[in-house]
Amino acid sequence: MVHTHTAHDPVLDHSRRMTKEEALRQVRLAKSSHIRWRAYVQAMVAGLKIEEKRAPIHHKECDFGHWFYNDGFRAFGHWQIYQDVEYSHELLHAVYQLVFNACGNGEQARAAALAEQLVGISHSLLEAIALLEEEMQASSQELF
Numbered sequence: 001m002v003h004t005h006t007a008h009d010p011v012l013d014h015s016r017r018m019t020k021e022e023a024l025r026q027v028r029l030a031k032s033s034h035i036r037w038r039a040y041v042q043a044m045v046a047g048l049k050i051e052e053k054r055a056p057i058h059h060k061e062c063d064f065g066h067w068f069y070n071d072g073f074r075a076f077g078h079w080q081i082y083q084d085v086e087y088s089h090e091l092l093h094a095v096y097q098l099v100f101n102a103c104g105n106g107e108q109a110r111a112a113a114l115a116e117q118l119v120g121i122s123h124s125l126l127e128a129i130a131l132l133e134e135e136m137q138a139s140s141q142e143l144f
Contacts, residue, residue, distance in 0.1 A: 016074060023075055023144040024136055026067060031129050033063035038122050041096060044103055045115040057100055059093035075144035081132045088125040095121060 018026070040055040056062045060069050068089065076082040095118045102111035136144070 017143040018071075018075065020136060020139070020142050020144065024133060026071060027129065027133055027136065030064050030067040030072065031126065033067070034122070034125065034129075037062050037064065038119070041099065041118065042115060045099060045108075045111050047108070055096070057093065057097050059090050062093075064089065076132065076136075079132070079135065081128065081135055085125065085128040085132060088121060088128050092118060092121045092125055 037055055040050050044050040044055060056065075059065050068086070072082070095114060099111050099114045099118060102108075102114060
């Protein structure tokens with residue numbers, strides 16, 4: 001889906017734009033947030049009690065999702081790679097919902113099998129984020 005920008009669109013609000021360096025820093029922080037989220041999920045599958053706020057189920061509630069659907073969208077929502085990252089992120093949380101339910105129902109073997117799938121999707125997400133970083137670095141844009 002191509003996003004059409006209007007005069008009131010935050011993407012066109014130049015006062016909220018960031019330098020390439022700041023944009024890269026934000027992407028790297030968001031990536032770190034995702035890795036931390038995944039570690040909490042893996043700890044939950046291993047039987048540790050994890051606060052739900054540490055590993056939110058909904059894709060817009062995790063720290064990565066907060067960045068992705070706010071500053072990330074304003075800067076990169078019109079890029080194709082952004083949509084690729086979004087798809088992986090939504091799929092990841094859909095599988096996590098299954099993991100969460102399996103853990104809640106005491107189905108540890110099922111949760112562990114699903115968690116393996118989740119880790120694979122996480123790697124795909126991280127690869128897509130790396131491509132986003134590469135596109136940012138290769139871009140002649142200095143403000144995002």
